[in-house]
Amino acid sequence: MITIEEALRIIDEEGKVIGTERVELTDALNKVLAEDIYSKDTLPPFNKSAMDGYAIKFRDTECCQCGNEIELYVKALVRAGDYYEGTLNSKEAIKIMTGAPVPNGSDAVIQIEKVKENGNKVIISDYIKENTNIIKMGEEIKSGELALEKGKIIRPTEIGFLASLGYSKVVIQKSPKVALITTGDELLDITASLEKGKIRNSNEYSLMALCKNSQVDFISLGVVCDDKEALKKKILKGLKEADIVITSGGVSAGDFDFVENVLEEIGAKINFTSVAIKPGKPVTFATIDNKLFFGLPGNPLSVITTFEEFVKPAIKKMKGYKEVYEEKMLVTAGNDFKAKKDRRKFIYVNIINKGGKYYAYDLGSQCSNHLMTMSKANGIIIMPEGVNKITKGEVVNGRFIFK
CATH class of the missing domain: 3.90.105.10 (Molybdopterin biosynthesis moea protein, domain 2)
Known part of the structure; x- marks a missing residue:
């Protein structure tokens, strides 16, 4: 490992x-x-009003500082998309809509809620500062300036x-294209009735959903039986049509686990075949002709865990993302958690925010066949190698999942 x-x-x-x-x-x-x-x-290409209101000269409202009111003659209406050709004079106002160009001669806009309307006149009792509610020409950006840098999501x-x-x-x-291959003689269609020794094919659907969640195009090459030549044919097809090939199952050391043998036969560079993670120890990663190959375990919980931990960062890297790993946070254990201490454990939990702190609560069995536990979880906590117990109240690393 x-x-x-x-x-x-x-x-x-x-x-x-x-x-x-x-x-x-x-x-x-x-x-x-x-x-x-x-x-x-x-942008904007002209001074524009930030509010529905009246365009005025701010000095006309100076007398309002002493508690007086001022009455202005409303000489026009300017809608968004219109343009007033004339010039605003003292003791005048122009009714203006949000986004409309501010008329020449105006240096402030008073909100419509702050005035009293009286026919073709408007009464103002508040002092309005210069440039109030005016978005200046070029305030957002000027022609020729850098708007967005390369590498921005x-x-x-x-x-x-x-x-x-x-x-x-x-x-x-460009985003990579992913090819999915599900292996196993035991797999039935999800609409089939269960038979002795058989299970429904959930992994294919989990992987398709994980790819969609990673916002990457994929093709599913379906289920392949536990036959080396059939598996080789599927893998070669996947390598021809996609940038990343993912298999589920067939990566352990059983008599019918052929993934590693096929990779050797087609000349792939096998980088590793086992990782100190639980769930998900038998993970194979190989490369061939600048294509990536991930052989994930067959157990449902292991498939999802290893995809999120290993495949998802690779997809992000190939998409050009600078940050490819999920951000961890500090989580307080709400229960005791136990596990063997040979590998790093990803424990599926329910994380709750209480008073600004995150607490993790046990959801039951962490068996790698049990998707029901994961369906109740909104996060994980991480138990380091060499540790077999997290005590209630202990602070550990964790994160939310599928965000």
Whole structure:
């Protein structure tokens, strides 16, 4: 067995970004920007009103500092999208809508809620400072300035910003394509009735969901029986069609576990076959022709754990993400937890925030066949190697899952 840190180091060294592509703006969501973006325009392109109200000269309201009121003549209305050609004079006001250009001669906008309207006049009793409720031309960005740096993850806010700058397409880092292969003579279709010695094929669906959750395209090559040649054919197909191939099952030392043999036969570089993690010890990682291969265990809990711990960071690395590992936090044990101390244990728990502190509570069996425990969990706590007990009240590392 190698340590988790060593496994992650090897995976990180082998994982490479796979190129760039130019895509439609909405297709860039959650992708990594592969070019610096410079503003084509000055934004806003004019002084604009931040409120519905009245454009005025602020000095007209100076008398309001002594408790007086002022009455201004309303000479026009400016809607968003309109433009007033004239100039505002003293003792005048122009009704203005949010986003509309501030008229020449105006240096403040008073909110509509702060005035009394009287026909074609408006009464003001508050002193309004210069530039109140005015968004200045170029306040957001000026033409030619750097708007977004290469390497930025494009969120909905960046989509809107890019649209405001006039970008309909952008260059992004390509996302890897994943091929999924599920192995095992014991597997039935999920709609089938259970038979002696058989179980339903949950791993394929877990892996498809994990890929979707990682926002990566995938193809599922279905279930392959415990036959070496059949498995080889599927793996070669996966390597041809995808950047990452993932199998579940067939990676232990049993008579019908053929993954390692197939990898040797096709000339793959096998980097490791066992990691000191529980659940999920029999993990195989190999590379061939710049493609990544992950052989995950067959037990359902182990499949999900090892995907999250090893495959997900590789996907992020290949997508161009700078931060690829899930952030840990300090969690206080709400119960005692016990386990063997030969490997690092990922214990599925319910994490609750109490008074600004996180507490982890036991959910029962951590057997690697029990998906029901994981379905109740919202996080994990991590029991280090060499430790066989976490005592109630002890502070340990943990994190939320599937966020």
